[in-house]
Amino acid sequence: MLTDLLGIPPQVLFGQLMLGLINGAFYAVLSLGLAVIFGLLNIVNFAHGAFYMLGAFATIFITQYLGIGYWGALIVAPLVVGAFGAVIEYFLLRRLTGVDHLYGLLLTFGLALVIEGTFVKMFGASGVPYPVPEQLAGGVNLGFMFLPWYRAWVVVASVAICIATWLLFERTKIGAYLRAGTENPKLLQAFGVNVPLLTTLAYGYGVALAAFAGVLVAPITQVSPLMGSNLIIVVFAVVVIGGMGSIMGAVVTGLAMGVIEGLTRVFWPEASATVIFMVMAIVLVLRPAGLFGKTA
Amino acid sequence: MSILKKLSLSVSAVAMMASAAAAEISDGIVKIGVLTDMSATYSDVAGQGTVVAAQMAIDEFNGTVAGAPIELVTADHQNKADIAANKAREWGDTQQVDAFAELVTTSVALAVFEVAKQQNKIALVSGAASSPLTSDACIPTGLHWTYNTRALAVGTGSAVVKEGGDTWFFLTADYAFGEALQADVTRVVEAEGGKVLGAAKHPFPASDFSSFVLQAQASGAKVVGLANAGGDTINAIKAANEFGLVAAGQKIAGLLVFLSDVHALGLETAQGLQMTVSFYWDMNDETRAWSQKFFDQTGKMPTGVQAGTYSSVLQYLKAIDATGSDDTDTVLAKMREMPVNDMFATNGILRSDGRMVHDMFLAEVKSPAESTGPWDYLKIVRTIPGEEAYGPLSESNCPTK
Numbered sequence: 175m176l177t178d179l180l181g182i183p184p185q186v187l188f189g190q191l192m193l194g195l196i197n198g199a200f201y202a203v204l205s206l207g208l209a210v211i212f213g214l215l216n217i218v219n220f221a222h223g224a225f226y227m228l229g230a231f232a233t234i235f236i237t238q239y240l241g242i243g244y245w246g247a248l249i250v251a252p253l254v255v256g257a258f259g260a261v262i263e264y265f266l267l268r269r270l271t272g273v274d275h276l277y278g279l280l281l282t283f284g285l286a287l288v289i290e291g292t293f294v295k296m297f298g299a300s301g302v303p304y305p306v307p308e309q310l311a312g313g314v315n316l317g318f319m320f321l322p323w324y325r326a327w328v329v330v331a332s333v334a335i336c337i338a339t340w341l342l343f344e345r346t347k348i349g350a351y352l353r354a355g356t357e358n359p360k361l362l363q364a365f366g367v368n369v370p371l372l373t374t375l376a377y378g379y380g381v382a383l384a385a386f387a388g389v390l391v392a393p394i395t396q397v398s399p400l401m402g403s404n405l406i407i408v409v410f411a412v413v414v415i416g417g418m419g420s421i422m423g424a425v426v427t428g429l430a431m432g433v434i435e436g437l438t439r440v441f442w443p444e445a446s447a448t449v450i451f452m453v454m455a456i457v458l459v460l461r462p463a464g465l466f467g468k469t470a
Numbered sequence: 471m472s473i474l475k476k477l478s479l480s481v482s483a484v485a486m487m488a489s490a491a492a493a494e495i496s497d498g499i500v501k502i503g504v505l506t507d508m509s510a511t512y513s514d515v516a517g518q519g520t521v522v523a524a525q526m527a528i529d530e531f532n533g534t535v536a537g538a539p540i541e542l543v544t545a546d547h548q549n550k551a552d553i554a555a556n557k558a559r560e561w562g563d564t565q566q567v568d569a570f571a572e573l574v575t576t577s578v579a580l581a582v583f584e585v586a587k588q589q590n591k592i593a594l595v596s597g598a599a600s601s602p603l604t605s606d607a608c609i610p611t612g613l614h615w616t617y618n619t620r621a622l623a624v625g626t627g628s629a630v631v632k633e634g635g636d637t638w639f640f641l642t643a644d645y646a647f648g649e650a651l652q653a654d655v656t657r658v659v660e661a662e663g664g665k666v667l668g669a670a671k672h673p674f675p676a677s678d679f680s681s682f683v684l685q686a687q688a689s690g691a692k693v694v695g696l697a698n699a700g701g702d703t704i705n706a707i708k709a710a711n712e713f714g715l716v717a718a719g720q721k722i723a724g725l726l727v728f729l730s731d732v733h734a735l736g737l738e739t740a741q742g743l744q745m746t747v748s749f750y751w752d753m754n755d756e757t758r759a760w761s762q763k764f765f766d767q768t769g770k771m772p773t774g775v776q777a778g779t780y781s782s783v784l785q786y787l788k789a790i791d792a793t794g795s796d797d798t799d800t801v802l803a804k805m806r807e808m809p810v811n812d813m814f815a816t817n818g819i820l821r822s823d824g825r826m827v828h829d830m831f832l833a834e835v836k837s838p839a840e841s842t843g844p845w846d847y848l849k850i851v852r853t854i855p856g857e858e859a860y861g862p863l864s865e866s867n868c869p870t871k
Binding site: 183185186189190193194196197291294298299300301302303306313319320322324325394395396398400401404405436439443444446447 | 509510511512513514517644670671672673675676677678680681682684685687688700701704705708709712713714718730731733734735736739770
């Protein structure tokens with residue numbers, strides 16, 4: 175066995191690969207949202223981590239005040255946070271159409287700082303715990319690792335939402351409008367399509383994806399104001415590797431980077447935090463547009 | 471001599487005495503700079519609470535000492551050593567700051583030590599925990615107040631080994647503090663006849679601990695020691711519960727757990743956890759009264775780091791009050807001469823290596839049934855005498871001790 179050769183027990187290797195896949199699922203949903211926003215609005219959305227955090231906090235509020243629990247939050251939280259995103263697009267981001275990307279980046283970065291700062295002030299940096307839903311408590315022993323049911327659910331839910339998003343953009347009329355809007359908004363408008371509304375909806379959808387990931391992660395890690403800022407840089411690296419704006423690229427790269435990170439944890443744990451950036455550097459040198467990006 | 475002349479003479483004599491005293495205070499003001507983490511991982515452990523605590527010490531002097539006003543300045547170092555060092559240098563060089571206080575995160579404390587050494591200013595460390603701060607990395611003006619990794623190791627480490635936890639695996643924060651804590655606990659575990667099977671270093675800060683928990687499970691160790699703090703400890707404990715580590719018979723030893731962590735985790739998850747603390751609000755009338763005052767301002771009960779910041783600033787001000795001077799060497803000598811007696815410490819001794827030796831406590835987190843209300847989280851299991859917790863001075867490698 176190769177694993178014996180390297181002195182790594184197979185259960186450790188398989189376990190880490192499994193975890194890598196689970197983390198990859200998170201990367202995929204988050205980078206998918208970023209890719210949608212960049213692809214359609216040309217905005218580098220640095221507030222994505224803050225929206226992810228808002229999704230997790232919304233789960234807590236919804237459970238506490240609406241009493242509809244985790245499953246209700248899974249639907250309501252993305253809707254609420256997505257609507258908030260749409261409002262931000264309508265009142266703030268829209269004013270930056272036509273100017274350099276940097277302005278959008280700065281605006282969203284500033285927004286993230288304000289939102290996170292407000293939550294630190296209100297809830298403290300340690301955050302609030304959220305329990306795993308009863309139906310998914312416990313887990314199964316796979317022989318090489320103990321797999322909590324909840325983590326399995328995360329992978330299923332993430333893959334489902336990724337496929338749904340891909341179908342929406344590639345196989346529906348509204349998806350066709352959106353893609354046409356990125357190519358030539360003026361022409362599309364001339365055909366009588368309300369392009370500004372489409373843009374607002376697209377941003378709202380990208381933000382809702384971030385919030386969806388936030389709901390998924392709430393029972394796993396402590397729900398804390400800074401949970402998004404720790405993750406956002408990694409997710410950006412994933413998007414860059416996949417090719418900015420490529421939906422397929424974001425999903426595949428997200429899963430792949432999760433697995434690569436998992437492998438690194440087995441062979442060289444200290445490098446696990448940086449391995450994605452090493453891959454990014456290599457990809458940028460060899461294929462500047464990213465693995466799935468269209469070379470101009 | 472007319473009465474008027476007598477009066478004016480005595481008035482001028484008093485005035486001269488007062489100005490002589492004030493002349494001993496450099497720039498006519500005593501300025502304390504609290505450098506802490508205001509916004510990141512350690513901001514609940516230290517943060518704004520340490521500013522409130524320092525202010526409470528200043529308030530006990532009504533804002534003036536030795537005839538000079540006391541001023542508090544604060545800054546957020548974001549757990550970054552370079553930011554901390556730049557701020558400390560700026561404060562010392564251009565803003566007449568006389569002492570740096572709090573300094574959570576070992577890398578920050580080490581960087582500020584360098585500045586304090588160059589500027590010959592006092593550094594009152596509360597939040598940073600590494601024991602090398604009063605050993606290999608000590609400076610003549612650096613004082614380490616609240617706890618250190620050795621004391622934590624002696625408290626929790628030996629208690630766990632005595633209960634039969636004789637094989638260990640560590641989850642260690644990958645920076646100076648995590649390494650120091652792991653090294654100190656390893657020493658205690660091995661001295662008690664236990665064995666360390668391995669360790670996984672995780673990035674600081676980290677949010678996903680599942681893969682490290684998996685490694686800990688694969689190690690087969692009876693005890694998984696968490697050589698980390700704050701948000702890292704919270705997430706590690708959550709992941710360990712989720713992946714059935716405890717259910718499968720392994721035990722978690724949180725080596726540096728704060729009251730704020732227990733509060734964030736909730737008693738349901740945290741119950742039964744053993745922890746070594748320097749302070750708990752509910753120990754006697756004095757601690758309860760002080761903590762209530764703190765609670766009124768912050769809405770939280772204090773952590774040991776926050777109470778320790780109060781104690782260190784108070785002792786510093788007491789020494790200035792007693793000597794009428796803010797000269798570093800004079801104040802340091804007086805701080806060492808006076809035993810530390812306040813609501814935080816009883817007969818604490820400030821050693822020549824900078825270590826403030828005081829009793830520590832082994833505590834256990836109550837179960838939800840045992841707790842009678844909010845913040846009623848801990849029961850004190852054992853008092854660890856200062857000498858046992860911090861070891862003899864001869865153990866310190868500090869060259870200037």
